[in-house]
Amino acid sequence: xxxxxxxxxxxxxxxxxxxxxxxxxxxxxxxxxxxxxxxxxxxxxxxxxxxxxxxxxxxxxxxxxxxxxxxxxxxxxxxxxxxxxxxxxxxxxxxxxxxxxxxxxxxxxxxxxxxxxxxxxxxxxxxxxxxxxxxxxxxxxxxxxxxxxxxxxxxxxxxxxxxxxxxxxxxxxxxxxxxxxxxxxxxxxxxxxxxxxxxxxxxxx
Amino acid sequence: xxxxxxxxxxxxxxxxxxxxxxxxxxxxxxxxxxxxxxxxxxxxxxxxxxxxxxxxxxxxxxxxxxxxxxxxxxxxxxxxxxxxxxxxxxxxxxxxxxxxxxxxxxxxxxxxxxxxxxxxxxxxxxxxxxxxxxxxxxxxxxxxxxxxxxxxxxxxxxxxxxxxxxxxxxxxxxxxxxxxxxxxxxxxxxxxxxxxxxxxxxxxx
DNA sequence: GGAAGCGGAGAACGAACGTTCTCACAGTTC
DNA sequence: GAACTGTGAGAACGTTCGTTCTCCGCTTCC
Numbered sequence: 001x002x003x004x005x006x007x008x009x010x011x012x013x014x015x016x017x018x019x020x021x022x023x024x025x026x027x028x029x030x031x032x033x034x035x036x037x038x039x040x041x042x043x044x045x046x047x048x049x050x051x052x053x054x055x056x057x058x059x060x061x062x063x064x065x066x067x068x069x070x071x072x073x074x075x076x077x078x079x080x081x082x083x084x085x086x087x088x089x090x091x092x093x094x095x096x097x098x099x100x101x102x103x104x105x106x107x108x109x110x111x112x113x114x115x116x117x118x119x120x121x122x123x124x125x126x127x128x129x130x131x132x133x134x135x136x137x138x139x140x141x142x143x144x145x146x147x148x149x150x151x152x153x154x155x156x157x158x159x160x161x162x163x164x165x166x167x168x169x170x171x172x173x174x175x176x177x178x179x180x181x182x183x184x185x186x187x188x189x190x191x192x193x194x195x196x197x198x199x200x201x202x203x204x205x
Numbered sequence: 206x207x208x209x210x211x212x213x214x215x216x217x218x219x220x221x222x223x224x225x226x227x228x229x230x231x232x233x234x235x236x237x238x239x240x241x242x243x244x245x246x247x248x249x250x251x252x253x254x255x256x257x258x259x260x261x262x263x264x265x266x267x268x269x270x271x272x273x274x275x276x277x278x279x280x281x282x283x284x285x286x287x288x289x290x291x292x293x294x295x296x297x298x299x300x301x302x303x304x305x306x307x308x309x310x311x312x313x314x315x316x317x318x319x320x321x322x323x324x325x326x327x328x329x330x331x332x333x334x335x336x337x338x339x340x341x342x343x344x345x346x347x348x349x350x351x352x353x354x355x356x357x358x359x360x361x362x363x364x365x366x367x368x369x370x371x372x373x374x375x376x377x378x379x380x381x382x383x384x385x386x387x388x389x390x391x392x393x394x395x396x397x398x399x400x401x402x403x404x405x406x407x408x409x410x
Numbered sequence: 411g412g413a414a415g416c417g418g419a420g421a422a423c424g425a426a427c428g429t430t431c432t433c434a435c436a437g438t439t440c
Numbered sequence: 441g442a443a444c445t446g447t448g449a450g451a452a453c454g455t456t457c458g459t460t461c462t463c464c465g466c467t468t469c470c
Contacts, residue, residue: 061428120239
């Protein structure tokens with residue numbers, strides 16, 4: 001009984017490790033080649049995990065896709081929080097574009113997986129569309145918090161979000177990380193304009 | 206002989222009309238559902254053109270995809286030129302974002318087809334990647350011309366391009382046209398900042 | 411009037427997909 | 441040692457894809 005409990009525990013731990021390995025591999029393949037271009041048999045070949053075991057760990061390909069996107073979402077949040085280190089200031093807002101620059105310069109960069117997945121499956125797979133919308137919505141909401149903390153008017157937040165989105169697609173298609181630096185320069189101007197007190201703004205004259 | 210030449214001419218005209226109809230239908234379906242989600246048989250059913258005739262007019266599905274993208278490229282250029290009416294001024298640059306707003310508010314808006322196609326096929330179909338890159342490159346080059354005509358420094362052009370790209374993906378995912386107006390506001394600030402003479406800029410102090 | 415060639419409908423092909431099943435074999439339990 | 445359980449490799453299933461082929465009715469020309 002003690003041994004069986006022990007065995008069950010290690011099996012569960014093995015399952016978790018296997019699931020993680022599968023999700024990492026799936027993330028890499030889906031991101032690099034596109035979701036529809038990677039079949040379950042390719043995933044089996046790359047992970048060395050048999051189809052039977054794959055389907056014991058995940059009920060369907062779509063569930064793998066969803067978990068990959070959710071893991072990316074958590075990774076993105078970590079990167080953003082590392083960049084802004086908790087609170088919103090002018091420099092922390094700009095640090096987001098430095099984070100983007102580092103990402104774009106990686107040689108396996110192929111754009112934002114959420115944007116790519118939305119273009120590929122957004123119209124046919126409602127769950128994917130929902131995850132993408134939620135991801136982008138949460139980023140915009142976090143930006144709004146940071147902008148408020150920095151003392152800038154709320155209208156700045158969507159502007160910064162649009163710059164980040166545009167930088168991601170531009171860098172992906174152009175194949176260079178230049179767009180991150182251009183977006184950063186634009187963000188600097190927008191932030192400074194938003195922080196500069198205006199006649200009709202809520203700041204002091 | 207005269208009749209045969211006549212017949213050949215009408216046949217050629219019919220072929221051209223049929224090709225146009227097929228390309229319009231393919232554009233609508235690919236744009237709405239994604240390219241990989243629309244098979245040749247769906248295209249046959251929607252156009253009423255038999256598979257045999259489809260393959261007589263186009264050598265392959267990929268060639269249809271390419272022609273659809275090239276037609277979209279020409280349509281985009283027309284929309285841009287209508288908005289800027291030839292020359293670049295502050296107002297003409299902003300008119301691009303008004304054009305985007307009108308586009309986003311159409312109920313069949315589903316983002317930029319070039320971005321969507323790139324996410325879906327960019328990694329597996331080199332010709333598609335090439336067309337998308339060329340399309341975005343030409344838009345950036347045209348923006349650079351307009352910015353120069355408006356008397357603003359060259360660094361403004363990629364910033365405006367990034368705003369336009371970001372607005373397209375943001376609007377597509379959010380499902381609202383709001384991003385166009387937000388991008389327009391940001392563009393206004395960036396253009397004014399670029400046109401305002403600075404100490405180290407090339408304008409007068 | 412009959413032969414010849416066309417174009418349309420849709421079957422057929424080979425490949426790939428997501429998913430399930432078979433089968434042989436290992437380890438565990440009485 | 442025999443029955444049971446779970447696993448891996450991979451065949452198999454049903455569907456869908458892009459593309460080609462077959463058949464058949466219609467027109468056209470001698």
